[in-house]
Amino acid sequence: MGKRYYQEDMETASYDLMYRIQTERLAKTVKHAYDHVAPYRAKMKAKGVEPGDIKSPEDLKKLPFLSKDDLRDEYPYGYLAKPLSDCVRIQSTSGTTGKRVVAFYTQADIDLWDECCARAIVAVGGTNEDVVHVSYGYGLFTGGPGLNGGSHKVGSLTLPMSSGNTDRQIQFMTDLGSTILCCTPSYAAFLAENINNAGLRDQIKLKAGIFGAEAWSEEMRRDIERNLGIRAYDIYGLTEISGPGVSFECEEQTGMHVNEDHFIAEIIDPETEEVLPLGSKGELVFSCITKEAFPLLRYRTRDICVLTRDACSCGRTLVKMHKPMGRSDDMLIIRGVNVFPSQIETVLLGQGYPANYQIIVDRVNYTDTFEVQVEMTTEMFSDEVKKVAQREKDLLTALKSMLGISPKVTLVSPRTIARSEGKAVRVIDKRKI
Numbered sequence: 505m506g507k508r509y510y511q512e513d514m515e516t517a518s519y520d521l522m523y524r525i526q527t528e529r530l531a532k533t534v535k536h537a538y539d540h541v542a543p544y545r546a547k548m549k550a551k552g553v554e555p556g557d558i559k560s561p562e563d564l565k566k567l568p569f570l571s572k573d574d575l576r577d578e579y580p581y582g583y584l585a586k587p588l589s590d591c592v593r594i595q596s597t598s599g600t601t602g603k604r605v606v607a608f609y610t611q612a613d614i615d616l617w618d619e620c621c622a623r624a625i626v627a628v629g630g631t632n633e634d635v636v637h638v639s640y641g642y643g644l645f646t647g648g649p650g651l652n653g654g655s656h657k658v659g660s661l662t663l664p665m666s667s668g669n670t671d672r673q674i675q676f677m678t679d680l681g682s683t684i685l686c687c688t689p690s691y692a693a694f695l696a697e698n699i700n701n702a703g704l705r706d707q708i709k710l711k712a713g714i715f716g717a718e719a720w721s722e723e724m725r726r727d728i729e730r731n732l733g734i735r736a737y738d739i740y741g742l743t744e745i746s747g748p749g750v751s752f753e754c755e756e757q758t759g760m761h762v763n764e765d766h767f768i769a770e771i772i773d774p775e776t777e778e779v780l781p782l783g784s785k786g787e788l789v790f791s792c793i794t795k796e797a798f799p800l801l802r803y804r805t806r807d808i809c810v811l812t813r814d815a816c817s818c819g820r821t822l823v824k825m826h827k828p829m830g831r832s833d834d835m836l837i838i839r840g841v842n843v844f845p846s847q848i849e850t851v852l853l854g855q856g857y858p859a860n861y862q863i864i865v866d867r868v869n870y871t872d873t874f875e876v877q878v879e880m881t882t883e884m885f886s887d888e889v890k891k892v893a894q895r896e897k898d899l900l901t902a903l904k905s906m907l908g909i910s911p912k913v914t915l916v917s918p919r920t921i922a923r924s925e926g927k928a929v930r931v932i933d934k935r936k937i
């Protein structure tokens with residue numbers, strides 16, 4: 505392991521120091537947002553709260569929440585807090601329905617974001633001796649630009665590969681000796697499969713991976729680690745709050761440290777909006793306290809998560825968030841039962857299937873249909889038909905016991921489910937409800 509921290513003073517700050525920093529920065533940001541963001545000022549007024557009422561992080565609960573819908577309603581400039589002439593970049597979410605969300609950055613915002621990503625790279629052992637292979641998409645998506653900026657700050661040799669063209673990825677990886685791979689976990693699994701199929705495993709020098717932007721299980725982590733001979737670390741973030749690097753995993757691999765000197769995290773009950781204590785499961789909410797152009801306060805992420813503040817062996821004091829367990833809005837309700845795609849993945853990987861699967865939900869004659877299509881490994885595929893039928897039965901039993909409802913399980917031949925270079929498409933919900 506190289507240098508352990510990128511900004512040791514902040515990453516290992518005492519609770520008291522962090523509290524003082526947050527107090528000062530929060531008050532400043534609330535005033536900045538109130539003065540320059542008309543729709544936020546209107547929301548604060550509607551709640552009867554003024555900037556002077558926010559004296560410490562405890563007062564956060566007095567502030568109104570913000571959601572993706574608020575940003576969409578004011579598209580594109582409504583929540584911009586700086587003149588456009590001070591902004592140097594936009595990024596945008598992949599967006600599912602309706603208008604995209606556009607986030608704005610000043611140069612200072614970009615510098616802080618890059619530093620957050622640099623912390624993530626150093627935490628996995630990155631130094632200026634490393635070759636950082638960035639296969640997140642570049643463009644409006646924040647993955648590529650974020651890790652690229654972080655890698656520059658660390659002084660590593662940066663390979664701005666972007667996603668796609670797997671043969672070229674593997675060629676650069678072997679020719680230039682990439683040591684740290686940054687991409688989505690599903691693309692990492694796909695690259696691993698191709699590297700192993702091509703018999704090139706002993707020609708790669710990878711030691712670590714920084715994988716995020718989508719939910720992945722511990723089983724998938726172990727599979728990627730084994731197949732690439734690396735340690736795989738999680739990274740989290742969202743466009744509205746900056747991008748990757750809102751939180752990052754350290755060598756302990758037990759959750760992600762939130763960069764609390766920039767983002768204050770809260771967990772709320774998504775129904776009642778009540779703030780929940782540390783250790784409770786609920787929706788993650790972030791307040792940005794250092795941003796200039798897009799200083800969102802109490803932004804509801806829809807990610808279901810748990811925050812903990814146990815001592816970490818890495819020495820960081822930053823609060824930790826567990827792997828998100830799904831989103832309050834991607835949770836499927838099938839025949840009245842709540843289903844998280846991550847639960848299905850856990851079962852599949854636990855039974856030795858590759859992480860290539862699709863969940864297909866439809867509604868026929870007012871009844872939900874629920875199918876899980878799963879790719880077999882080449883070994884499973886060469887088994888006799890009777891064995892495959894038994895496998896389907898076993899998988900159905902395991903899924904039923906995890907979910908409480910029975911899907912139709914279909915095992916398909918290897919490499920028949922479309923691969924993704926970005927976020928994998930796991931759920932196809934055809935219901936028009």
Ligand code: DLL
Nearest residue numbers: 597647716717718719739740741742743747748828
């Ligand atoms: O996915 C930013 C990012 C890029 C994070 C690269 C990590 C690495 P968005 O496209 O705005 O931003 O999507 C944000 O993705 O609210 C989560 O639901 C999900 N997400 C991001 N990271 C993780 C993760 C980027 N490590 C949304 N685990 C978030 C689970 C994640 N879900």
